[in-house]
Amino acid sequence: MNTEKPLQTGLETWRFKVIYAILAVVFSIYIVRLFSLQIINGKTYLEQAEENRITNVSVQTQRGNIYDRNGYVLARNSASYNVAITPDFLPEDQGTSEEIFRQLSALIDVPVTNGIVTDETARLFVACNTDFGIKEIVLIGGNNAPYDPVYVKCNVDRQIAMMISEKADKWPGVTVEVDPVRQYPTGYLTAEIIGFLGPVTAENQEYYRELGFVPGRDKVGYSGVEYSMDDILIGKNGLRVIEVDSAGKELRDIEEPQEPVPGYNIKLTIDTRLQAAAKTILNDEIKFWNTWFNEIRSLNGVVIAMNPKTGEILALVSEPTFENNRMETIIPAYYYNQLSQDPLKPLLNHAVSAQHPPGSVFKMVAAVGALNEGVVGPQEQIPCPGTISIIQKYSPNDPGKEMIYYGYDRGGHGMCDFVKSVALSDDIYFYKIGGGFEPDVPDGGLGAWRIKEYAEALGYGQPTGIELPGEVAGLIPDPTWKRIYKAENWSTGDTYIMTIGQGYVLATPLQVLVSFATMANDGKQMKPTLIKEILDAEGNVVKPFTPTLVRDITKEPVIDILDENNKPTGEKKVVESWVIDYAKEGMRQVVVSGTAKDAMKDLDIPSAGKTGTAEYCDDVAQEKGLCQRETWPFHAWYAGYAPFDDPEIVVVAFVYNGGEGASVAAPIVQRVLDSYFQLKALDTTNGSGQ
DSSP: OOOOOOOOOSOOHHHHHHHHHHHHHHHHHHHHHHHIIIIISHHHHHHHHHHHHEEEEEEOOOOOOEEOTTSOEEEEEEEEEEEEEOGGGSOSSHHHHHHHHHHHHHHHTOOSOOSOOOHHHHHTOOTTSOOOOHHHHHHHHHHHOTTSOEEEEEEEOHHHHHHHHHTTTTSTTEEEEEEEEEEOTTGGGTHHHHOOEEEOOGGGHHHHHHTTOOTTTSEEEOSHHHHHTHHHHSOBOEEEEEEEOTTOOEEEESSOOBOOBOOOEEEESOOHHHHHHHHHHHHHHHHHHHHHTTSOOOOOEEEEEEOTTTOBEEEEEEESOOOGGGGSSOOOHHHHHHHHHOTTOTTSOHHHHOOBOOGGGGHHHHHHHHHHTTSSOTTOOEEEOSEEEEEEOSSTTOOOEEEEEEOSSTTOOEEEOHHHHHHHTOHHHHHHHHHOBTTTBOTTSSOHHHHHHHHHHTTTTSOOOOSSTTOOOOBOOOHHHHHHHHSSOOOHHHHHHHHTTOTTOBBOHHHHHHHHHHHHTTTEEEOOBSEEEEEOTTSOEEEOOOOOEEEETTTSOOEEEEOTTSOEEEEEEOOOHHHHHHHHHHHHHHHHTSTTTTTTTTOOSOOEEEEEEEEOOOHHHHHTTOOOTTOOOEEEEEEEEESSSSOOEEEEEEETTOOOIIIIIHHHHHHHHHHHHHHHHHHHHHTOOO
8 A cells, every 4th residue: 555645846726825815916006006196196296297397497687777866876786796606517526626616716715615514504504695615615505406506706806707707618617697786876875765675584485486586586675765666676587497307407498488577767856966965964064063062962863855846855864874885785784783773773764754843843833723713813913922821721620720831032022923923933922822822812722623633734644655665654642642642631731832843743854844845835735756757678768757736725625624612513624825825924034034044144045934943852861861841952943945936945954952943954954955056057057957
């Protein structure tokens, strides 16, 4: 009997089945995955592949230039020659590359190697603003985008740039890129008007990306006209749609390139010559008085000149200011911090963004209001002693407390009519017509509510809309405002001091200018503007200058008629033309026989104006312990215009802590007016006036 088992010649059947099952599962997984990639998600992955293959390249545009009214360049684009290296275009031999680096280093004064590249230092790397050497810069650029040029030195001399360009065959990968740099030829002279550019901020990156701009490369306006007119000046970048390989190397254009559209040029209303004269005059006057008193009394002031018939700003000076030509390529951190921390706030445009008590220049509001409301007649004589006593009340039933109000001349001015009171800026006269004084001015005078109405009609209490950022509204208070913000009732004294531009009243120098321009222009209030014309890149005018009439207060009813409870009735009234005429005559007498007689005596052109000496008590005065009744420090104001019979120019001067307006601010206006008419005569002779 054969008991041997049969010989096993292969694997058992069940093992084959297991192997087949595993293979089936594996192939099933691959088939499902392939189906997912090709059928279900195929379109998505195709789009991603296309995105990796196709790149959009922004082609930088040219920002528009800025000129003054005579065509003088205030801001322009200039070529900046930047030395760049494309890492993947360098020779493969490391020794040859390092020899190129050594030769290049000797030309551009950047070390061959300096510093250590880490993840953190690479993340913080900023081209043209780094201490790294050439090797480190190339390493960072190669890791990020090997086919993109990385800057190793910016804004090199043109001669050096040409020398490097001539070595293109010997130095593969080294190129000179030409980028536009914003230049400000007038620098400090017009910085408060023009402003400067800076990089796109983090919070605005998405907005500018949607417009086709490149954060980190393209710059935007940061202040001045560069900021307010940014959308006009900035232009539109071009676009190239290109195909690249896996390393990012450019292969070809996929679509027809979209050419960049240059920004529009802007011609301002500013006359740079008058701007220079006004700035020099203001600084000379401040320096004179600081020397006279042998102490630094002021370093802060404003001068603005405007054509009252058109609203064109001819000069706008804010001191102190800054050097915007130091920010042509980058904004130096140390300089910006210095400006930001300066207590005199040079980055603030004091002409539109600083508000101060206007003092006696504000008296013209009460003057116009009192005549127009019949509170006083133009020839009516009112006693103007050196002091008056009033009962200070906070409510009709308040028994009150006696208070003495002083005029600046303790001897008084005798009997005053309207013109004399304006000419001499008599405080007592204006106290009486503003707040009433029995029996001279009965029924409470003009009153706080109507003072507010006339102030707003003349341009106070609201932004003017000038093309500068940061304009503030000022403040014209009323009883409701005081209850809300001061938690007190309005007092009799509040009306008195409001009448002379003190107390809670605040105004910008530009608002003061607009109020006087409105009166000089027979009640027609023009919108102040810095923009003369907008031109295309070829110099064609695309938007000519058109003056904007805000209101004619002698024809357009703008004054609310109030009932006996000081509530608006819904009806409005105009300012009568004869009232404006008397106001102008009063301001003429300021120059002829009043407070500005001495300051304006050397001006050959007949002019008119109003002095202002405004007490103040801000943070600076409080820190110095100066806020004591009757001994507060003073700001100096003067607003004037000429010629008197046909005004061409109105000028306001403000000097912070300057003292008497007649002594400090009025001479500034006199010299600016004189400069204007000298320039006009020169232009007439040369046939070049605009």
